[in-house]
Amino acid sequence: MADITMPMNGKVIDLKVAVGDSVSEDDELVIIEAMKMELPVVATEGGTVKEIKAKVGDSYQVGDVLVVLG
Known part of the structure; x- marks a missing residue:
């Protein structure tokens, strides 16, 4: 299992996946806005989306878990 975390505040x-989706390494999972830029957060490994902890419109800090892969 892998926790996909927020790379910066x-x-x-946008959420690009749903629970149960299969993903490959480097697939876009979440789009964040930081420092007036839109940045993708990608899968660090392949797997299945087990849990989505992020909600569109919410702010997160570095290291907060956004998506759990299994």
Whole structure:
């Protein structure tokens, strides 16, 4: 299992996956807005989305878990 975490302080503006989706390494999972830029958060390994902890519109800090892969 892998926890996909927030790489920098910012706000989630889009979710690209749903629970149960299969993903490959480097697939986009979440789009964040940080420092007036839109940045993708990608899968660090392949797997299945087990849990989505992020909500669109919410702000998160570095290290907060956004998505759990299994």
